[in-house]
């Protein structure tokens with residue numbers, strides 16, 4: 547059987563710089579001749595992109611929001627992520643279920659058991675659980691993320707949330723990282739692009 551590809555996700559509060567760094571990782575993999583699929587959540591499939599539009603614009607109940615995130619994830623796994631891994635390609639995913647843990651759980655207060663139930667339903671459990679092999683959390687203080695965000699485009703429904711929401715999201719990401727240190731690496735993103743990329747290059751070469 548051909549080797550499975552590797553699954554890498556990037557996370558962080560809005561404005562941390564993860565999309566910038568994901569584009570750089572993609573460029574590195576291309577230069578090394580690694581076949582990969584670059585994708586995102588919410589989104590990644592035709593259905594998922596329609597759900598994304600709703601999720602980023604339409605006010606809704608917290609449980610509806612969580613269910614739609616996981617519904618999109620189910621489709622994304624079936625249509626994009628698992629087939630790519632089975633072909634032996636890497637999957638570079640801009641956010642995955644750690645974002646639901648941080649945003650719906652940490653940010654909005656979804657009870658942990660509800661998150662865990664959906665995670666188990668969509669991603670399985672035990673040895674068969676589908677999780678990224680490596681997750682990079684780009685971590686910055688709120689003042690920095692807010693500065694970076696406000697320099698850009700119009701803000702979506704999550705980005706418009708108050709500072710205390712983003713502080714809870716950040717804390718939840720760090721708590722998640724502490725609970726799964728073998729999978730999750732926290733990257734200090736309050737540095738120059740070059741400094742961050744030097745660290746990423748080391749992590750990637752160990753991971754290749």
Ligand SMILES: Nc1ncnc2c1ncn2[C@@H]1O[C@H](COP(=O)(O)OP(=O)(O)O)[C@@H](O)[C@H]1O
Pocket residue numbers: 558559560561562563564565566567694695697698735736737738739742
């Ligand atoms: N290390 C950095 N130093 C300064 N500016 C950065 C850095 N990383 C990203 N940025 C800028 O911050 C903004 C948000 O970055 P982006 O990658 O879109 O963040 P995210 O995907 O985490 O929301 C962009 O304008 C980007 O150019």
Ligand SMILES: Cc1cn([C@H]2C[C@H](O)[C@@H](COP(=O)(O)OP(=O)(O)O)O2)c(=O)[nH]c1=O
Pocket residue numbers: 560565586587588615640641642643644645646647649650704705
């Ligand atoms: C995947 C996921 C994303 N989100 C949120 C976090 C982001 O604010 C938003 C969109 O993600 P993202 O694509 O990172 O936004 P941007 O285009 O601004 O880089 O969705 C959740 O709340 N839960 C989730 O499970």
